[in-house]
Amino acid sequence: MNRKTQKRTHETKARILEAARQLTEGKPFDTVSMDAIARQSGVAKGSLFAHFTDKSGLLSHVVAERLQAIVDHWETDGTARGSKLEELLDRSMALVDLLSADRAVLQIYLDYSGATSSNVSEPFSASLEALENRLFSFLSHWREKGGAPFALRTDLDVAALASGVSAFVTTAAIYRACDRIVSRADCVALLQCQFRAWLQGPAA
Amino acid sequence: MNRKTQKRTHETKARILEAARQLTEGKPFDTVSMDAIARQSGVAKGSLFAHFTDKSGLLSHVVAERLQAIVDHWETDGTARGSKLEELLDRSMALVDLLSADRAVLQIYLDYSGATSSNVSEPFSASLEALENRLFSFLSHWREKGGAPFALRTDLDVAALASGVSAFVTTAAIYRACDRIVSRADCVALLQCQFRAWLQGPAA
DNA sequence: CCCTAAAAATGACCGCGGTCATTTTATATA
DNA sequence: TATATAAAATGACCGCGGTCATTTTTAGGG
Numbered sequence: 047m048n049r050k051t052q053k054r055t056h057e058t059k060a061r062i063l064e065a066a067r068q069l070t071e072g073k074p075f076d077t078v079s080m081d082a083i084a085r086q087s088g089v090a091k092g093s094l095f096a097h098f099t100d101k102s103g104l105l106s107h108v109v110a111e112r113l114q115a116i117v118d119h120w121e122t123d124g125t126a127r128g129s130k131l132e133e134l135l136d137r138s139m140a141l142v143d144l145l146s147a148d149r150a151v152l153q154i155y156l157d158y159s160g161a162t163s164s165n166v167s168e169p170f171s172a173s174l175e176a177l178e179n180r181l182f183s184f185l186s187h188w189r190e191k192g193g194a195p196f197a198l199r200t201d202l203d204v205a206a207l208a209s210g211v212s213a214f215v216t217t218a219a220i221y222r223a224c225d226r227i228v229s230r231a232d233c234v235a236l237l238q239c240q241f242r243a244w245l246q247g248p249a250a
Numbered sequence: 251m252n253r254k255t256q257k258r259t260h261e262t263k264a265r266i267l268e269a270a271r272q273l274t275e276g277k278p279f280d281t282v283s284m285d286a287i288a289r290q291s292g293v294a295k296g297s298l299f300a301h302f303t304d305k306s307g308l309l310s311h312v313v314a315e316r317l318q319a320i321v322d323h324w325e326t327d328g329t330a331r332g333s334k335l336e337e338l339l340d341r342s343m344a345l346v347d348l349l350s351a352d353r354a355v356l357q358i359y360l361d362y363s364g365a366t367s368s369n370v371s372e373p374f375s376a377s378l379e380a381l382e383n384r385l386f387s388f389l390s391h392w393r394e395k396g397g398a399p400f401a402l403r404t405d406l407d408v409a410a411l412a413s414g415v416s417a418f419v420t421t422a423a424i425y426r427a428c429d430r431i432v433s434r435a436d437c438v439a440l441l442q443c444q445f446r447a448w449l450q451g452p453a454a
Numbered sequence: 455c456c457c458t459a460a461a462a463a464t465g466a467c468c469g470c471g472g473t474c475a476t477t478t479t480a481t482a483t484a
Numbered sequence: 485t486a487t488a489t490a491a492a493a494t495g496a497c498c499g500c501g502g503t504c505a506t507t508t509t510t511a512g513g514g
Contacts, residue, residue, distance in 0.1 A: 048490085049480090049481065049482075049489085049490055049491065050481095051491075051492095052479090052480060052481080052491065052492070054479085054480080054491090054492065054493090055491085055492075058492085058493085079469080079470065079471080080470080080471060080472080081469085081470080081471090089493080089494090090493060090494045090495060091471090091472085091494085091495075092472090092473080092474080092493070092494055092495065093492080093493055093494075094472095095471090095472060095473075096492070096493075100471075100472075101470095101471065101472090153357075156360070156424055157428065158428070159424075159428070159430075160424055160425040160426075160427065160428030160429070160430035160431075201447070202443075202447055206443060206444075206447070209440075209444075210418075210444060210447070210448075212421070213417050213418055213420075213421040213444075214414075214417055216417075216420075216421055216424070217416070217417040217420055217421065220360055220363075220364055220420070221364045222364075223364065224361065224362075224363075224364030225364070226363075226364035227364075236413075239406075239410060240410075240413075240414060240417075243405070243406055243410070243414070243448070244414075244447070244448065248452060253459085253460055253461070253510090253511065253512080254511090255461075255462095256461065256462070256509085256510060256511080258461090258462065258463090258509085258510080259461085259462075262462085262463085283499080283500065283501080284500080284501060284502080285499085285500080285501090293463080293464090294463060294464045294465060295464085295465075295501090295502085296463070296464055296465065296502090296503080296504080297462080297463055297464075298502095299501090299502060299503075300462070300463075304501075304502075305500095305501065305502090
């Protein structure tokens with residue numbers, strides 16, 4: 047017969063996540079071992095793998111939180127900005143900064159950003175979906191209401207535009223994680239150029 | 251005093267690479283251990299790391315060869331094609347197929363495609379550069395001589411066009427490596443749409 | 455040809471992520 | 485409350501990538 051999950055489960059899971067959160071604060075993921083997380087959370091190592099599929103699966107929760115922070119900030123921050131393009135650049139760079147700062151974070155993002163929701167931790171896919179929705183509605187708004195410095199092209203639907211933007215952001219993060227793009231300014235410049243070329247409608 | 255490297259060096263390095271080539275034929279990289287490569291090549295494991303920085307560094311040579319094969323095939327194959335766009339799609343999908351078939355291959359490609367040539371094995375960066383050159387000259391030719399099904403846009407230089415194409419191909423490979431893009435046909439369709447939108451000049 | 459110093463090869467060893475047979479704990483029922 | 489059993493926790497263990505003090509081989513000067 048089936049019994050329902052005990053409340054211990056949620057507690058230990060929370061303890062593990064809290065330990066992971068603390069230990070990864072400011073340190074690269076690959077310097078934080080599963081043994082260390084087990085020790086910090088006062089739980090046997092084996093238990094980590096009972097609650098999470100693997101190290102990536104565990105840390106994807108941490109990445110999810112960081113991703114969510116970007117979304118939240120985008121949604122709440124009403125700071126006036128020079129233009130729609132600048133706003134998009136600003137938000138994109140927040141993501142690039144997050145992803146390119148830690149190889150393992152980028153790794154997790156790439157592994158899970160493409161996967162079907164079934165094999166990914168819900169927090170991560172939720173955050174990712176929220177981010178994609180935010181981008182989608184941003185572009186929708188831009189197209190409908192207009193915005194500086196140019197009008198969006200109309201020969202592609204918003205979803206297609208968004209997927210292109212994502213592609214540029216992702217590759218920018220990859221290039222920056224290696225050292226192909228050295229300075230942050232170069233990264234911004236590249237994205238600005240690509241965004242213009244991808245999003246701009248025919249000249250008025 | 252400095253002595254020059256012995257000829258043994260090249261021999262063992264070649265033996266190791268040959269073993270790696272054999273063992274990875276048709277099998278995912280992560281099923282082939284360094285111990286296995288050492289055993290197959292008749293060399294101590296420690297020697298592998300004397301000749302190559304790490305497993306990625308070793309296998310990047312194998313990836314380089316596969317990459318080079320794509321370049322070579324593109325350069326020699328004079329098969330008549332329906333259009334420039336089809337040719338580009340065809341060649342891009344060859345790369346996508348290569349990268350998405352094995353996680354570790356994709357990993358190596360992403361790690362090294364961005365890195366400065368100094369920290370990457372020469373064969374790999376050579377193959378990558380050859381591929382980029384091939385794309386560049388393909389696009390240059392398209393722009394100058396024209397070609398179906400449309401003329402290339404002229405508001406971006408060829409290098410910028412190429413970087414965009416690479417971005418779309420890379421993300422397509424990532425999506426396909428996970429299961430975001432299930433069928434190969436969907437992948438082709440996505441790329442076709444993105445290539446058109448990215449490359450097409452203003453309607454005549 | 456021998457001797458010596460540098461170059462190359464070696465394999466025991468380490469920490470890591472991950473597994474699993476076993477033990478401990480909680481809960482439903484009598 | 486006592487008992488049976490499912491759920492949860494445990495930690496010794498494994499194979500992996502990678503290291504390094506030691507040994508073996510090679511090349512060049514006397």
